[in-house]
Amino acid sequence: MSSAAEKAFEELKETVGRVTVDNPKMQAKNVDVFYGDKQAIFDVTCDIGKNEVIAMIGPSGCGKSTFLRCMNRMNDTIPSCRVGGDILLEGDSLYSSSVDPVMLRARVGMVFQKPNPFAKSIYDNVAYGPRIHGLANNRAELDDIVESSLQRAGLFDEVKDRLNAPGTSLSGGQQQRLCIARTIAVNPEVILMDEPCSALDPIATARIEELIDELRENYAIAIVTHSMQQAARVSQRTAYFHLGKLVEVGETKTIFTNPTHELTENYITGRFG
Amino acid sequence: MSNNTTEKVRASLQKRYFKEKVFRSIGVVAIVASLSFLVVLLGSIIYKGYPAFKASYIQLDVTLTEETLDVSADAEDSELRRANYLGAIRTALRERFPEVTKRGDKRNLYRLISSGAEYALSDFMMEDRSRFGQTHSLWLLADDEADALLKRNKDLTKPIRTGENAKNKDALITRLNTDQLGWLQSFKEAGETDVRLASTFFTNGDSREAEQAGIRAALIGSAYTLLITFVLSFPIAVAAAIYLEEFAPQNKFTDIVEVNINNLAAVPSIVFGLLGLAVFINYLQLPRSAPVVGGIVLSLMTLPTIIISSRAALKAVPPSIREAARGLGASPVQVVTHHVLPLAMPGILTGTIIGLAQALGETAPLLMIGMVAFIVDIPNSVTDPATVLPVQVFLWADAPERAFTERTSGAILVLLAFLVVMNLTAVLLRKKFERRW
Ligand SMILES: Nc1ncnc2c1ncn2[C@@H]1O[C@H](COP(=O)(O)OP(=O)(O)O)[C@@H](O)[C@H]1O
Numbered sequence: 001m002s003s004a005a006e007k008a009f010e011e012l013k014e015t016v017g018r019v020t021v022d023n024p025k026m027q028a029k030n031v032d033v034f035y036g037d038k039q040a041i042f043d044v045t046c047d048i049g050k051n052e053v054i055a056m057i058g059p060s061g062c063g064k065s066t067f068l069r070c071m072n073r074m075n076d077t078i079p080s081c082r083v084g085g086d087i088l089l090e091g092d093s094l095y096s097s098s099v100d101p102v103m104l105r106a107r108v109g110m111v112f113q114k115p116n117p118f119a120k121s122i123y124d125n126v127a128y129g130p131r132i133h134g135l136a137n138n139r140a141e142l143d144d145i146v147e148s149s150l151q152r153a154g155l156f157d158e159v160k161d162r163l164n165a166p167g168t169s170l171s172g173g174q175q176q177r178l179c180i181a182r183t184i185a186v187n188p189e190v191i192l193m194d195e196p197c198s199a200l201d202p203i204a205t206a207r208i209e210e211l212i213d214e215l216r217e218n219y220a221i222a223i224v225t226h227s228m229q230q231a232a233r234v235s236q237r238t239a240y241f242h243l244g245k246l247v248e249v250g251e252t253k254t255i256f257t258n259p260t261h262e263l264t265e266n267y268i269t270g271r272f273g
Numbered sequence: 274m275s276n277n278t279t280e281k282v283r284a285s286l287q288k289r290y291f292k293e294k295v296f297r298s299i300g301v302v303a304i305v306a307s308l309s310f311l312v313v314l315l316g317s318i319i320y321k322g323y324p325a326f327k328a329s330y331i332q333l334d335v336t337l338t339e340e341t342l343d344v345s346a347d348a349e350d351s352e353l354r355r356a357n358y359l360g361a362i363r364t365a366l367r368e369r370f371p372e373v374t375k376r377g378d379k380r381n382l383y384r385l386i387s388s389g390a391e392y393a394l395s396d397f398m399m400e401d402r403s404r405f406g407q408t409h410s411l412w413l414l415a416d417d418e419a420d421a422l423l424k425r426n427k428d429l430t431k432p433i434r435t436g437e438n439a440k441n442k443d444a445l446i447t448r449l450n451t452d453q454l455g456w457l458q459s460f461k462e463a464g465e466t467d468v469r470l471a472s473t474f475f476t477n478g479d480s481r482e483a484e485q486a487g488i489r490a491a492l493i494g495s496a497y498t499l500l501i502t503f504v505l506s507f508p509i510a511v512a513a514a515i516y517l518e519e520f521a522p523q524n525k526f527t528d529i530v531e532v533n534i535n536n537l538a539a540v541p542s543i544v545f546g547l548l549g550l551a552v553f554i555n556y557l558q559l560p561r562s563a564p565v566v567g568g569i570v571l572s573l574m575t576l577p578t579i580i581i582s583s584r585a586a587l588k589a590v591p592p593s594i595r596e597a598a599r600g601l602g603a604s605p606v607q608v609v610t611h612h613v614l615p616l617a618m619p620g621i622l623t624g625t626i627i628g629l630a631q632a633l634g635e636t637a638p639l640l641m642i643g644m645v646a647f648i649v650d651i652p653n654s655v656t657d658p659a660t661v662l663p664v665q666v667f668l669w670a671d672a673p674e675r676a677f678t679e680r681t682s683g684a685i686l687v688l689l690a691f692l693v694v695m696n697l698t699a700v701l702l703r704k705k706f707e708r709r710w
């Protein structure tokens with residue numbers, strides 16, 4: 001980082017661009033996150049709209065995953081982690097004492113960087129969420145949920161003859177689509193994706209990107225990505241993080257063609273040329 | 274320049290290959306050495322122990338009448354059971370060798386048949402009362418000295434190795450005298466001796482008479498003790514491991530618990546025996562010599578082993594699996610029971626079997642709680658007095674009779690077989706639980 005950019009970062013008081021949207025699904029308000037004494041997120045305010053895909057980009061270690069994991073309270077399990085500020089889902093605080101994190105994670109699903117299917121059959125992988133939440137009343141309903149989830153994840157045709165094969169017998173790209181199917185089987189309202197394609201080849205990546213675009217019809221999606229092309233392809237809005245601060249948020253097109261903040265511009269041009 | 278590099282690499286290559294060769298041969302030597310130790314050890318135990326699984330029988334025509342048994346034909350069952358069967362056997366022996374008249378010689382003659390034969394005869398009688406009043410040709414268990422010569426098929430006409438021919442390698446080593454050898458030879462020539470599988474070794478408890486001593490009491494005692502050990506230690510240890518690994522906060526308290534569990538694993542086993550004696554027997558008044566106390570004491574010893582290996586198995590489950598389940602809304606307990614535990618099960622089972630195998634071979638703490646008693650009766654419950662296989666080995670190894678030596682090795686073989694069966698079960702269970710991920 002040049003000294004000029006450093007200065008710009010020091011001077012950064014407020015996020016550049018419009019952080020709110022007209023019909024928000026989730027709203028993060030002045031979120032601070034600490035790991036022990038070390039602060040990883042500084043005063044981030046940002047909305048996620050209904051039926052939109054928001055991409056979160058930024059250099060490694062800037063806190064994208066940390067921020068994403070606050071939105072379904074996955075950070076609760078890290079003992080040293082403390083979250084300040086507030087995050088609302090449909091206007092209700094996630095961190096109020098009346099909210100059960102188990103309930104919350106049924107509403108806000110998550111897809112991880114590395115495909116992590118359970119050591120169970122393909123069918124059971126998808127059926128697991130509906131089973132624990134009691135979403136199906138009988139076997140036929142469960143079959144329907146599994147089939148439609150696999151279908152929406154674009155995996156059904158490839159696995160319909162071997163639903164009883166272990167989930168781990170699939171290729172990396174298929175495993176990630178299985179994980180997406182598993183997430184949407186619970187029918188969440190929001191899907192958080194943490195670099196879902198970083199372990200996949202370009203063809204598998206393209207399939208998942210198509211899928212994300214289709215899923216937008218029904219869900220709000222936040223996706224962390226290292227690839228700016230990917231952010232440009234799948235998202236409507238983009239948020240740029242830098243060292244724990246949210247530097248700039250805006251329409252994806254604007255961010256990539258005409259960024260306002262110097263840091264955003266450095267990052268984007270640095271990658272593209 | 275590049276030529277130079279090639280030269281240097283080539284020169285160093287030879288050195289590297291030489292080192293590799295040396296390293297490999299050290300490994301091979303180590304394996305061969307340990308294998309040959311094992312072969313020698315097992316070989317000597319099997320060689321010494323296999324006669325324990327054979328027993329010699331002598332055929333006699335035994336008359337079961339009022340005269341020989343000292344009881345009338347219409348006697349009560351209980352009376353008939355306690356009739357003079359020893360007398361009947363002795364009469365049969367005297368009839369077989371009418372030339373033996375002197376009292377001392379007669380006594381020597383009687384010694385060829387095991388003193389347990391009278392009970393076998395009593396059982397034979399009680400099986401069918403119509404056998405009363407008839408003469409039966411019966412196979413009776415030979416006494417241990419006669420048994421030792423018969424089952425090794427020794428030439429009974431050779432001299433005995435004593436006094437003047439102490440250096441004669443060919444002579445027989447036995448406590449029988451020349452007369453007894455002659456009678457035995459006469460049985461043998463008439464085809465009235467037989468060597469069979471020693472069912473008594475597996476059906477009897479301990480006995481002062483070597484030929485009647487069996488390992489059943491110890492085997493059942495070991496099984497009961499291990500059952501108690503397993504039932505107590507497995508659930509407690511697995512629960513403790515799960516709590517420490519998956520739920521406990523990281524603080525001073527859990528650190529102290531962890532250090533203490535590791536220390537517990539290093540405590541000499543006899544200390545657990547003393548604890549068992551002081552707490553379970555003297556204070557809680559649990560029965561002495563019983564598998565239930567043995568099991569409790571051994572589970573104290575086994576707990577740390579299972580806890581430590583279970584924690585290692587739980588740690589080895591990738592965190593991504595936990596995250597995936599949590600991300601779908603599984604509660605912490607569901608995460609553990611649905612995903613983590615099934616994946617950790619093979620490792621947990623391995624640790625459990627290692628712990629139980631240790632417990633199976635443990636002697637010292639059991640001596641402290643009185644499981645060293647001379648147990649003839651087969652224990653019927655976990656509160657009956659019992660002994661266990663390693664203690665039985667210890668007891669027999671201490672007995673002066675030569676026939677107990679082979680029984681010692683025989684009992685070790687049974688102990689090893691028990692271990693093999695346990696390990697086999699573990700392997701099968703592992704196979705069943707193992708999943709790919
Ligand atoms: N479990 C944790 N404990 C302590 N520090 C952490 C933990 N996870 C992440 N961090 C720190 O928080 C910062 C943000 O990390 P992360 O959110 O993973 O970044 P990104 O996903 O943008 O690469 C980093 O400096 C990282 O070292």
Ligand SMILES: [Mg+2]
Nearest residue numbers: 064065066194
């Ligand atoms: Mg990350």
